[in-house]
Amino acid sequence: MADTDETGERTAKRSDPGGGILMGRPFGVPVYVSPSWFLVAALITWVFGDRLDQVLPDLGPARYLVSLFFAVAFYASVLVHELAHTIAALRFKLPVRRIQLQFFGGVSEIEKESETPGREFVLAFVGPLLSLVLAGLFYLGMKAVDPATVPGVLLAGLMISNLLVAAFNLLPGLPLDGGRMLRAVIWGITGKPMTGTVAAAWVGRGLAVTVLLGLPLLTHTGLLGNRTQEIGGMDTVMDALLAAILAAIIWTGAGNSLRLARLREHLPELQARALTRRAIPVENATPLSEALRRANEAGARALVVVDGHGDPTAIVRETAIASVPEHRRPWVAVSTLAQDLTDGMKVSAELTGEELLDHLRTTPASEYLVLETTGEIYGVLSTLDVEKAFVKAMARPQS
Numbered sequence: 202m203a204d205t206d207e208t209g210e211r212t213a214k215r216s217d218p219g220g221g222i223l224m225g226r227p228f229g230v231p232v233y234v235s236p237s238w239f240l241v242a243a244l245i246t247w248v249f250g251d252r253l254d255q256v257l258p259d260l261g262p263a264r265y266l267v268s269l270f271f272a273v274a275f276y277a278s279v280l281v282h283e284l285a286h287t288i289a290a291l292r293f294k295l296p297v298r299r300i301q302l303q304f305f306g307g308v309s310e311i312e313k314e315s316e317t318p319g320r321e322f323v324l325a326f327v328g329p330l331l332s333l334v335l336a337g338l339f340y341l342g343m344k345a346v347d348p349a350t351v352p353g354v355l356l357a358g359l360m361i362s363n364l365l366v367a368a369f370n371l372l373p374g375l376p377l378d379g380g381r382m383l384r385a386v387i388w389g390i391t392g393k394p395m396t397g398t399v400a401a402a403w404v405g406r407g408l409a410v411t412v413l414l415g416l417p418l419l420t421h422t423g424l425l426g427n428r429t430q431e432i433g434g435m436d437t438v439m440d441a442l443l444a445a446i447l448a449a450i451i452w453t454g455a456g457n458s459l460r461l462a463r464l465r466e467h468l469p470e471l472q473a474r475a476l477t478r479r480a481i482p483v484e485n486a487t488p489l490s491e492a493l494r495r496a497n498e499a500g501a502r503a504l505v506v507v508d509g510h511g512d513p514t515a516i517v518r519e520t521a522i523a524s525v526p527e528h529r530r531p532w533v534a535v536s537t538l539a540q541d542l543t544d545g546m547k548v549s550a551e552l553t554g555e556e557l558l559d560h561l562r563t564t565p566a567s568e569y570l571v572l573e574t575t576g577e578i579y580g581v582l583s584t585l586d587v588e589k590a591f592v593k594a595m596a597r598p599q600s
Contacts, residue, residue: 221301230287235303245272249358256354267351275362276302278335282366283307285331289324305450314465318389325381332367336360374405376454398462405455413448468554476590477571477580478502482511483535490530503581505570506539513578515539516568547572550579561587
């Protein structure tokens, strides 16, 4: 039930290697079901079927069909929880890459951070709020039917499961919604989003340890009452396994939140202008040896092919230059080593941080032509140089 929000047209239910099975696009956001969901759905069907056999023994084998319906309805509730995050994100003009239903709940992959702590708090809170609203609606429905019937048992199970989803996600540690709310509060007090992230992530790691050690102890000693046995029929081994899985999810999610925050903190250091190699213009027929001689004299490290009007048409690839033996360079024209420019390979010298990375990710290439706002050639940006700068920034000690 962990809910973490970190971030061509396909037909429904068509497999996607990165997300699972595409089920639809509510509000334009693709919803995927991970293959691990089917494992959990089978487990829920088996466990809830045993519960039904105790409450409604006359159902017989049909109880597993009812249990399967419960599993699907439960994950539909999780989807509503995630859609609440998605709608809030879209309302704040934050792009949502996808929603994924997986092993222990769902993930809304929001690609950018909130601009203010207030929006961050709202974005995190709406998910548990919708789960609580669903729990209330299922409670009202449960009161309107006989509890000793299939609808009564289903409504009771959905009420309890949504309460658990809300309660679990309100725990104040990353990557849970409660952790994001705690992060927003600390961010608002200190004015530093990174401070809030660090605090909420370490609280999340503390929660992971508490879950690992505490859940089996509470269920074994009966401090949680008989509720666990009534809902799940778990024995000590199942308790320990569940605790270990939840603890691993929370611990890993907290660490990922820290790394993502650190990444975003260093993004402004990535500047196209600072990373660009100086380039000289050369014409198509210029021999490679002559072009390299001119570049050395000018202190440049890149070659841009231009037409008769001086307009750039291609970039001479660095890997292609390295592949030509020195004795053959006088006989090889730069045009044979050049890659024709597309609009996506033209980058503004003013691009920095996330905008720069988004541009490179949208149009993958080994080199890009960097232009001034006036359209003049500034130089050539190598993807390798961006990667090196990013690794260097990430390795820098925190202040």
